[in-house]
Amino acid sequence: MRDAFRTPQDLLRFLDLAAMDPPAAPASAFPMLVPRAFARRMQSGNPHDPLLRQVLPDPDEGHSRPGYSSDPVGDLDSRRAPGILHKYAGRVLLVTTGACAVHCRYCFRQQFPYAGERALGHGWDKALEYLEERTDVEEIILSGGDPLMLPTRRLAALTERLSGLSSLKRLRLHTRLPIVLPDRVTKGLLEWIEKLPWTVVIVVHANHAREFDADVDAAVARLGAAGAHLLNQAVLLAGINDSTTALKSLMERGLEAGILPYYLHLLDRVAGAHRFDVDLARARVLVEALRRQLPGYLVPRLVCEQAGMPYKTPYL
Ligand SMILES: *Cc1c(COP(=O)(O)O)cnc(C)c1O
Ligand code: SF4
Numbered sequence: 638m639r640d641a642f643r644t645p646q647d648l649l650r651f652l653d654l655a656a657m658d659p660p661a662a663p664a665s666a667f668p669m670l671v672p673r674a675f676a677r678r679m680q681s682g683n684p685h686d687p688l689l690r691q692v693l694p695d696p697d698e699g700h701s702r703p704g705y706s707s708d709p710v711g712d713l714d715s716r717r718a719p720g721i722l723h724k725y726a727g728r729v730l731l732v733t734t735g736a737c738a739v740h741c742r743y744c745f746r747q748q749f750p751y752a753g754e755r756a757l758g759h760g761w762d763k764a765l766e767y768l769e770e771r772t773d774v775e776e777i778i779l780s781g782g783d784p785l786m787l788p789t790r791r792l793a794a795l796t797e798r799l800s801g802l803s804s805l806k807r808l809r810l811h812t813r814l815p816i817v818l819p820d821r822v823t824k825g826l827l828e829w830i831e832k833l834p835w836t837v838v839i840v841v842h843a844n845h846a847r848e849f850d851a852d853v854d855a856a857v858a859r860l861g862a863a864g865a866h867l868l869n870q871a872v873l874l875a876g877i878n879d880s881t882t883a884l885k886s887l888m889e890r891g892l893e894a895g896i897l898p899y900y901l902h903l904l905d906r907v908a909g910a911h912r913f914d915v916d917l918a919r920a921r922v923l924v925e926a927l928r929r930q931l932p933g934y935l936v937p938r939l940v941c942e943q944a945g946m947p948y949k950t951p952y953l
Contacts, residue, residue: 638738638818642671645693652689653681660694667747669694670740675817678850687845687877691741698742698909705906709745711944718767725948728809729768730778733795736786739817743872743913745905745942746782761798768802776807785814789825796833808835811870813842816849819856830863839865840899844878846890857894868899871937873920874913881926888927888935898937900949905942917941921952 642648645659648671671692679686715724722730740747768774777799784792799805814821830837839860843849861867869891871878878884888898901924904914915923924939940949 638672640673641738642673642676643669645669648676648689648693651676652679652683652686654684657684660696667740667744670737672738672818674819674852675739675848678847685876687883688847690877691743691844691874692739694742695912697912701908702911705908705911707908709905709907709944710942712746714944718763720761720764721767723771727773728776728778729771729774730780731764732781733779733784733792734782734786737781737783738786738814738821741813743874743904743907743910745907745910747907747909765798768799772804774802774804776809777802777805778809778811780811783812783814784810785812785821785826789823789829792826793829796829800834806835807838808833809838809840810865811840811842815839815841815856815860816843816853819852822856822859827859827863830860830865837863837865838868840868840870841896842870843887843891843896844871844874845883846886849890849894854894857896861895867896869896869937870900870902871898872902872904872913873915873923873939874904875915877913879915879919879923881923881930884923884927884937885930888931888937892935897934901937901939902949903939903941903952917952924952 642651646655648669649655649657649659669692675688675692679688683689711724712722715722717723717729720732722732724730737744768777779792779795787795796808799808841857857867869887871887873879878887884901891898901920903917903920904910906914920939924936927936939952941952943950
């Protein structure tokens with residue numbers, strides 16, 4: 638993380654794009670952040686690189702559009718205790734940290750007030766009290782931010798406390814770290830996963846086939862060998878993966894690494910992200926094309942998160 642790119646100038650110079658006008662820093666609390674391991678997979682000299690476009694700030698981010706807001710998925714309304722988002726039956730999402738290894742410009746959590754929402758540390762006792770009362774909770778989802786930004790010993794302390802919950806069957810991690818910074822998959826992390834008493838599901842997040850390389854493959858294979866079920870969720874992003882070819886390659890490349898597709902999300906309409914929007918009609922055409930070309934298990938479920946719904950809205 639110490640070596641990560643933190644200014645557009647540095648990243649563009651690294652990619653031989655120094656002649657490109659560096660985008661004016663957006664006036665958001667979401668500065669550019671790109672791990673070197675991820676930047677190395679970008680194509681030098683290509684300003685339209687699909688990995689670069691996910692992370693390069695854009696002056697347009699400061700201008701919101703009608704229909705875009707700071708909390709498009711209703712997270713604030715589903716907060717039940719510090720760090721606890723409980724929207725869906727049986728599953729509780731725990732905001733373990735606000736930190737991520739990469740700042741994705743389309744991210745719907747970029748404007749979420751994390752500082753007060755972390756379950757670890759200060760408010761953790763209240764979060765645990767809530768979970769102890771809810772004997773219907775069968776799955777806890779460690780999310781954030783990115784839970785793997787926490788040191789393994791803190792994750793272990795967290796799961797130690799969760800081990801008292803008798804109804805818990807599954808632990809899920811939503812993380813982008815195995816993709817953007819595969820070095821995070823350390824021996825210590827694998828030992829922690831191996832010892833967990835629940836079924837472990839890891840949902841990673843890659844939007845383009847080129848996000849995979851040999852290091853990612855190795856990290857993902859080790860997670861699988863430690864007993865985790867591996868799924869990928871992607872966001873449908875204009876100019877990045879909004880073609881049948883790009884999506885088909887992503888699903889095939891994921892499978893090569895040992896990951897099955899889970900969700901393909903329509904963009905959450907967070908203020909500043911409108912340049913990534915792909916409309917529902919186009920999304921349906923793309924998924925229909927995938928269905929014609931791929932085995933059923935490689936076709937992701939096209940969903941959109943709508944505030945107040947009992948599950949993520951599926952589109953056929
Ligand atoms: C997306 C989400 C989940 C998980 O939903 P699944 O459909 O089980 O993947 C759980 N809680 C919250 C708050 C979510 O946003
Ligand atoms: S890693 Fe996930 S939570 Fe973090 S900025 Fe990217 S999309 Fe958002």
